[in-house]
Amino acid sequence: MKAVVFHKPKDIRVETVDDPKIEDPQDAILRITLTAICGSDLHIYNGLFPQINPLILGHEFMGVVEEVGSEVQNLKKGDRVVVPFPISCGRCWFCEHGLPIHCENSNRDKYGPEGAVLDQKGGGLFGYTDLYGGYPGGQAEMVRVPYADVNPRKVPDELTDEQVLFLTDILPTGWISIEWADVKEGDSVAVYGCGPVGLMAMKSAWLHGASKVFGLDVEPYRMDMAKKTANAETILVKDGEHVQKLREMTDGRGPDAVVDAAGMEAHISAVRKLEAAVHAETGTIEALSMAISSVRRGGRVSVMGVYATVYDNFPFGQIFDKGLTLRGGQAPVQDYIDQLMDLIREGKIRADDIITHRIGIDEAPQAYKMFNNKEDNCVKVVIKP
Numbered sequence: 001m002k003a004v005v006f007h008k009p010k011d012i013r014v015e016t017v018d019d020p021k022i023e024d025p026q027d028a029i030l031r032i033t034l035t036a037i038c039g040s041d042l043h044i045y046n047g048l049f050p051q052i053n054p055l056i057l058g059h060e061f062m063g064v065v066e067e068v069g070s071e072v073q074n075l076k077k078g079d080r081v082v083v084p085f086p087i088s089c090g091r092c093w094f095c096e097h098g099l100p101i102h103c104e105n106s107n108r109d110k111y112g113p114e115g116a117v118l119d120q121k122g123g124g125l126f127g128y129t130d131l132y133g134g135y136p137g138g139q140a141e142m143v144r145v146p147y148a149d150v151n152p153r154k155v156p157d158e159l160t161d162e163q164v165l166f167l168t169d170i171l172p173t174g175w176i177s178i179e180w181a182d183v184k185e186g187d188s189v190a191v192y193g194c195g196p197v198g199l200m201a202m203k204s205a206w207l208h209g210a211s212k213v214f215g216l217d218v219e220p221y222r223m224d225m226a227k228k229t230a231n232a233e234t235i236l237v238k239d240g241e242h243v244q245k246l247r248e249m250t251d252g253r254g255p256d257a258v259v260d261a262a263g264m265e266a267h268i269s270a271v272r273k274l275e276a277a278v279h280a281e282t283g284t285i286e287a288l289s290m291a292i293s294s295v296r297r298g299g300r301v302s303v304m305g306v307y308a309t310v311y312d313n314f315p316f317g318q319i320f321d322k323g324l325t326l327r328g329g330q331a332p333v334q335d336y337i338d339q340l341m342d343l344i345r346e347g348k349i350r351a352d353d354i355i356t357h358r359i360g361i362d363e364a365p366q367a368y369k370m371f372n373n374k375e376d377n378c379v380k381v382v383i384k385p
């Protein structure tokens, strides 16, 4: 089959590799019908998450079941499914406590309680480096799905692939950012980053009863997307003025809740880049620091943007003085996917309106480059293998 294979930073190739096989009686093999490139893939692409061995990328995918292992009971050949990006066994302590992202069984080699930089990570993730289980991802013609009775969700016939694909990651991630920020009726919500995750957070904020939703970014075309698809008021992030502007628009206090949907690859000055390098930080906490400055006293910040190492100059004194609640992590997709599938079916939320590029698998390396460099007004690329 054809697959998108990571070799080293900025070097990904479309190659012919062996078809996946059933390795465990609980596996299923899917023929991929649609997959996407995520902002998280860029962290691997840009070398922020190390990966030595070649690996098929991709954790946002859906497809049709081709084959199931002997113990799989809920799926059969021909079923059309979407698959959450975290791999959950469904029966360990964490999976039973609604914490599928911390599954104790899906990342046997590198799992542990510590959450260190290069070991003792969380549960397995599709196509997300050997640190997270080394599972081949879904930017391919086929993929092996472990624990097939637990994770895949069948898709109702009336919904198209594009309508449901983002249930694998960005829609639940955006939704969870709003849940974690405890957004209630009447709240004002600001989202740093008008990329796919930020856009889903803004859409979700309205459905939680927000009275004002702000989208902040450094790229004007992404802000246009936030206006168009999430009805957000937008603010350009520049020279610290954005914090002042947010306060002016929220009675001088700052928003009740702020989401960091930019993460460690946030845009920073050359001087800040040098400082971060000197401190051996991977990327920067610039966006998180902005979120902490902007949010009102006693407010809530949720961090969906990914961070990877220890970061110096973390503004803990400010968090303490302002009495903030901070919550973040990888999204427990399994806990929200069914509810969100219903909202899509009922027409209450739409995710596919952020797609800007539809490509075949051979164009994937070029699409990575375009998405990474924010060329051609790219917001979200879907791949039909």
Ligand SMILES: NC(=O)c1ccc[n+]([C@@H]2O[C@H](COP(=O)([O-])OP(=O)(O)OC[C@H]3O[C@@H](n4cnc5c(N)ncnc54)[C@H](O)[C@@H]3O)[C@@H](O)[C@H]2O)c1
Residues within 6 Å of the ligand: 038, 039, 040, 041, 042, 043, 169, 170, 173, 192, 193, 194, 195, 196, 197, 198, 216, 217, 218, 219, 222, 237, 261, 262, 263, 264, 265, 266, 267, 286, 287, 290, 303, 304, 305, 306, 329, 330, 331, 379
């Ligand atoms: N927690 C999770 O489970 C989860 C799931 C999916 C993605 N993510 C992470 O969420 C983040 C966003 O993902 P995405 O797919 O939307 O990626 P993306 O890279 O397309 O979006 C990031 C956006 O942030 C903007 N940005 C950069 N610097 C900024 C700044 N200083 N202030 C405001 N905006 C700034 C960029 O211009 C871009 O529009 C990434 O870090 C990704 O890894 C996390």
Ligand SMILES: [Zn+2]
Residues within 6 Å of the ligand: 038, 039, 040, 041, 059, 060, 085, 169, 170
């Ligand atoms: Zn993702």
Ligand SMILES: [Zn+2]
Residues within 6 Å of the ligand: 088, 089, 090, 091, 092, 093, 094, 095, 102, 103, 104, 105, 106
């Ligand atoms: Zn588990």
